Amino acid sequence: MKTTATLFSLLGLAFAHDSHHAHIAKRQSAAAAAGTQVVDGVTIPPLASITFGMPTATTPAATATATPGAAPPFSGGPKLPSPAWAFAQGQWPEMDKPIDSTSAQVQEWMKELDGYDIPDFSPTVDGSCVNDTAAEADAAKRGWWTCGGYTRDTDIVACPDKMTWGVSFDDGPAPYSTVLLEYLKQKSVSATFFVVGSRVIEYPGILINEYMAGHEISVHTWSHPHLTSLTNAQIVAELGWTRKAIQAVLGVTPTTMRPPYGDIDDRVRMIALAMGLVPIIWTRTDDGHSFDTFDWMVAGGTVPGSTSFAEFQSILGNASTLNTGFAVLQHDLYEITVDLAVGYTLNAALTHNPPFTLEAVGKCSKIPTTNLYVESNTNKTFPFPAPPKSMASGSNSSSSANSTSSGSSSNGKVSSQQGASGTGGAPRSLALSLPLGAAALLALAALL
Numbered sequence: 001m002k003t004t005a006t007l008f009s010l011l012g013l014a015f016a017h018d019s020h021h022a023h024i025a026k027r028q029s030a031a032a033a034a035g036t037q038v039v040d041g042v043t044i045p046p047l048a049s050i051t052f053g054m055p056t057a058t059t060p061a062a063t064a065t066a067t068p069g070a071a072p073p074f075s076g077g078p079k080l081p082s083p084a085w086a087f088a089q090g091q092w093p094e095m096d097k098p099i100d101s102t103s104a105q106v107q108e109w110m111k112e113l114d115g116y117d118i119p120d121f122s123p124t125v126d127g128s129c130v131n132d133t134a135a136e137a138d139a140a141k142r143g144w145w146t147c148g149g150y151t152r153d154t155d156i157v158a159c160p161d162k163m164t165w166g167v168s169f170d171d172g173p174a175p176y177s178t179v180l181l182e183y184l185k186q187k188s189v190s191a192t193f194f195v196v197g198s199r200v201i202e203y204p205g206i207l208i209n210e211y212m213a214g215h216e217i218s219v220h221t222w223s224h225p226h227l228t229s230l231t232n233a234q235i236v237a238e239l240g241w242t243r244k245a246i247q248a249v250l251g252v253t254p255t256t257m258r259p260p261y262g263d264i265d266d267r268v269r270m271i272a273l274a275m276g277l278v279p280i281i282w283t284r285t286d287d288g289h290s291f292d293t294f295d296w297m298v299a300g301g302t303v304p305g306s307t308s309f310a311e312f313q314s315i316l317g318n319a320s321t322l323n324t325g326f327a328v329l330q331h332d333l334y335e336i337t338v339d340l341a342v343g344y345t346l347n348a349a350l351t352h353n354p355p356f357t358l359e360a361v362g363k364c365s366k367i368p369t370t371n372l373y374v375e376s377n378t379n380k381t382f383p384f385p386a387p388p389k390s391m392a393s394g395s396n397s398s399s400s401a402n403s404t405s406s407g408s409s410s411n412g413k414v415s416s417q418q419g420a421s422g423t424g425g426a427p428r429s430l431a432l433s434l435p436l437g438a439a440a441l442l443a444l445a446a447l448l
């Protein structure tokens with residue numbers, strides 16, 4: 001009796017000290033009646049219940065499990081910073097807001113563009129095709145992915161090997177990334193996290209956990225704008241501050257980036273490359289099918305989870321017919337998008353017949369991990385010794401360069417700042433036109 005009581009209190013203490021397990025246990029009991037499954041310690045709600053407004057689980061704690069100065073997750077990397085990075089007021093731009101691009105810091109980073117032939121395209125109106133017909137008419141010349149899917153040889157848009165999925169999650173780190181990390185660990189799957197600088201300084205511990213678990217960390221932006229709509233200095237500010245935040249927390253500086261909404265053209269590309277960041281987008285087939293799970297629309301309340309998962313199954317079907325592997329747009333910012341990933345999409349690919357290979361984008365692209373960060377990169381030709389003199393002289397990608405804007409759907413994030421309107425034309429395979437309701441926006445703002 002006494003022993004049992006002691007055991008229970010010890011277990012209770014253990015759970016109290018491990019908020020991740022506490023989170024799982026709590027949700028497990030709360031949702032058991034609703035048909036929720038718990039597989040390998042990860043909670044999986046029924047697909048039909050994955051819809052905007054579903055009950056939320058306890059938020060996992062955001063603390064780093066590694067100690068400052070810990071050995072790096074890969075050979076040749078630097079140790080984690082010691083002491084650990086700590087937020088200091090006034091040293092960072094305001095979270096999720098446009099950045100002051102006239103600051104001395106940004107002017108310093110602007111020097112990285114010296115010697116590079118940055119195209120002088122005017123910024124697009126808002127990154128969308130419909131609101132900028134002049135830029136759309138010029139999309140082929142601009143190499144604008146949003147309107148027509150134009151890519152360049154310097155872009156990574158897929159894993160090279162057939163049946164290989166370059167797994168990635170955008171817009172974190174965020175509290176539910178922790179649940180995703182547990183699932184990825186169970187399945188021995190690595191992923192690339194395209195992180196938002198504002199989230200990095202908000203949840204540095206989660207970024208550390210992603211990196212130390214062997215996942216790849218890449219630059220998204222600071223405030224998630226449409227990069228083609230910004231001035232050169234604003235683009236430099238978005239990429240530069242995100243790069244700096246990652247470096248401050250992890251001690252490594254990524255050599256890759258993903259443009260929000262896939263909104264990239266030759267001006268944005270050349271700036272990214274000049275800053276040592278190789279663009280990674282996601283796959284779009286020749287007939288314009290963008291491999292976007294639309295999980296962000298589930299978070300925004302415009303489609304149920306079942307619609308997003310059906311879209312993902314189409315993606316797997318289309319991916320099976322490609323001669324190469326592929327990359328897909330998914331998000332770890334919201335609990336609901338993590339539920340879709342851990343319960344459905346990842347499992348569907350792992351149990352597919354024949355099974356897909358799931359790997360981080362850099363790994364599937366056979367880029368040594370050391371090359372993914374400036375501090376450990378010994379490869380003089382990566383990112384590139386000197387980006388192509390001008391993008392126009394680079395070759396067009398043979399795939400996806402002839403699709404039409406009707407297939408364009410490149411939105412990547414729903415937030416109260418940006419709104420949720422599709423920016424690259426209506427999603428092709430989802431009949432959606434509902435704008436986000438004010439309540440949904442408020443709820444999303446609360447999540448952030």
Ligand SMILES: *[C@@H]1O[C@H](CO)[C@@H](O)[C@H](O)[C@H]1NC(C)=O
Pocket residue numbers: 289313314315316317318321429
């Ligand atoms: C490819 O995706 C489309 C939806 O975009 C779907 O209708 C089609 O069935 C998919 N192809 C395969 C082979 O799954």
Ligand SMILES: *[C@@H]1O[C@H](CO)[C@@H](O)[C@H](O)[C@H]1NC(C)=O
Pocket residue numbers: 367371379380381382
């Ligand atoms: C350097 O990186 C490039 C691009 O990833 C690769 O093609 C090349 O083989 C690498 N060279 C070495 C020596 O690792």
Ligand SMILES: *[C@@H]1O[C@H](CO)[C@@H](O)[C@H](O)[C@H]1NC(C)=O
Pocket residue numbers: 140141392393394395396
């Ligand atoms: C790329 O494709 C566009 C549109 O087809 C064409 O105008 C341009 O000349 C091509 N550029 C190269 C380098 O092949």
Ligand SMILES: *[C@@H]1O[C@H](CO)[C@@H](O)[C@H](O)[C@H]1NC(C)=O
Pocket residue numbers: 286287398402403
């Ligand atoms: C796009 O190009 C590929 C080969 O480059 C071709 O097979 C396909 O038919 C083209 N699609 C369109 C819509 O022109």
Ligand SMILES: *[C@@H]1O[C@H](CO)[C@@H](O)[C@H](O)[C@H]1NC(C)=O
Pocket residue numbers: 126128130131421422423424425
């Ligand atoms: C185009 O501009 C209108 C008016 O400013 C705006 O309401 C709409 O959301 C924009 N469309 C897209 C796709 O961004």
Ligand SMILES: [Zn+2]
Pocket residue numbers: 170171220224260261412413
């Ligand atoms: Zn995004």
